[in-house]
Amino acid sequence: MNDATTVVTGLGVAAPNGLGLEPYWSAALAGRGGIGPVTRFDASGYPARLAGEIDGFAAEDHLPSRLLPQTDRMTQLALVGADWALQDAGIVPAELPEYDMGVITASHSGGFEFGQNELRALWSKGGRYVSAYQSFAWFYAVNSGQVSIRNGMRGPSGVVVSDQAGGLDALAQARRQIRRGTPVVVSGAVDASICPWGWVAQWASGRISRGTDPTRAYLPFDDEAAGHVPGEGGALLVLEEAGHARERGACQVYAELAGHSATFDPRPGSGRGSALQRAVEQALADADAVPDEVDVVFADAAAVPGLDRAEAEAITKVFGPRGVPVTAPKTMTGRLYSGAAPLDVATACLSIRDGVIPPTVHSSLSGAYDLDLVVDTPRAATVGTALVLARGHGGFNSAVVVRVPRT
Template sequence: MSATGVRVAVTGLGVIAPNGLGTEAYWAATRKGSSGIGRITRFVPDGYPSQLAGEVDGFDAAEHLPGRLLPQTDRMTQMALVAADWAFEDAAVRPGELPEFEMGVITASSSGGFEFGQRELQALWSKGSRYVSAYQSFAWFYAVNSGQISIRNGMRGPSGVVVSDQAGGLDAVAQARRQIRKGTRLVMSGAVDASICPWGWVAQMASNRLSTSRDPERAYLPFDPAAAGHVAGEGGALLVLEEMEQARARGARRIYGEIAGYGSTLDPRPGSGRPPGLRKAVELALADAGAEPRDIDVVFADAAAIPGLDRIEAETITEVFGPRAVPVTAPKTMTGRLYSGAAPLDLAAAFLSMRDGVIPPSIGVSSAPEHGLDLVVGQERTATVRSALVIARGHGGFNSAVVVRAA
């Protein structure tokens, strides 16, 4: 079988989200439409125009990780390490029992360890350089999650990090699929992001895409006539990827499905007159999966909640699938946009939709009629889901799409 014909399975999920710690807690809350969005508590947000976020509540790294790791890791890395542990447990994989050069880690990041970096800069300014942690040299870095996961689990195979904002989570999984097809036995992939701190907040606000609403139920409204920006969040998902037949041969506890197709594009320069690249990314993903539009049972939308970007995404969906021809959902309305962690969380939701025969809802929104979307709103919808499309777009014009399929 050629490398491109190798099927890549997902055998484990590790989820940390604002509306649920752990895969099943997240999924139960998402199916019920329970939101994790609220007023920021990790710092006092009074002086900022945007004051809402999807914060992960109840996460105590000391309950899950060795004490020696706590002073050298940012919050996002602590959550990523725990999500990786949960994904391995779900996959019934003990990494210590596998050859270390046959396991890799490929994650995405949009900000790195902002909260750690802010704390050390404050120490520098207020106390002096002697009080800056030596761990600052790597705890802030985009690649730190990949590095710490690989060190903790003895994974010395092909590894890396992708930096392309929201699209990065899908790009990382696609790179992991490439490595599996080249012969790597197992790759941990996905993303966990967290930068809800003053420094990180100012950086996010620079995009001019954050909602300034103070109402958690009406702040993040993708495809809605009242759409006026997104709510940021923290968390994400990590996935265990293996070659399909190998996973079956080892007696994997569960095969959620496969990463069947991937496409990515970059939008043209503003003012060039050329069309956006999102439709091409979707078409590339479908072609890579050998799928027709009619094969897709649900679309997990990027859901920018910026009117112009919503229009582009809605046009892409209706042009590829037809008006109201495929159910569309945006469960990130319950978590906020988790940056690089958002799309892997949507991948997890897509696999769980296949498992349970339901499409999770988008909450708080009413789809504008002109978009022509069959948006699943209010409550979950029972459906047979065999294949799903996940869309993600990053600031700066990155577009990515992944087709996932039941095994």
């Protein structure tokens, strides 16, 4: 394995407050959210009835008709997101050797909606009414597989499953493959499980908000924090070896993927604290960076008091009290599970590009946390280095450092 520099050259975004990169970024800077009442099914009988849903997405406008009956909504969004990321990077897959391109994504739940529909057909009509596509459409790795097939990408590929942390872990695995010699990897995540089966599974976490007001339901680091609002979407990124990007004349280089670390929390009741701080410190060390170089932290923002406290303590211990601006633009979208952190990485790239930090909307910082939380409106800032945090249910922690490439 060499020390090749991995850079981000393309971004494809599908978010509840913006379908496409620039629509999403405009909404994020305007503080415009995409959280509202669930419309994809009747949620009136459920304790939680708000979600971040993507409006205006018609898969048939973007994909061949043959793909529609064999893919879940999350996969349709992922295929389109990958198309957009490749277009943004100026890459035509057919013009590159097929083994020079890989696909590494993350997944939280797989194709829940597709699976639910086929189970309904099984129990209501019988086995012969179950689609043969059920054999793979529900599977965690299906997004990687379908993106690979669509674009003829036969290089190292795979999937990472570590809940919300998985999106960052997938980017890190892509970086490893680039260091091993694969010039281009499409990576990131898209999740979409706003359906009754998915809803019940998410509710079982005990971390879902019961709030009915979209502006008060998801309030990380707030005294009234009471859980998060689920959402759908995410981001896919084109990661590329820096020399390859330079040689082909890449349209742009958004940032370098400079450092990563993943840790796992001790078991509950052990008396030991979260390992998130260690993930942050190790990610900075991997990037050969020090805390003073970080210009913004994109927080995991669980909106569960105990988890918020642990994250605030980790940030404060590394950077000092109010030592670095902190933001959580996912308050506009809901938590997109494995798609959330890649969307934060894409947002960090845009912050670097445009010199602005998007806000954490609706939350009012609790006096219990000594954070410099960017609230209500964007903050102009020179962003050279950003830290993105993500944590998954069960103890997963992940941290990624992105920055302006060092010459």
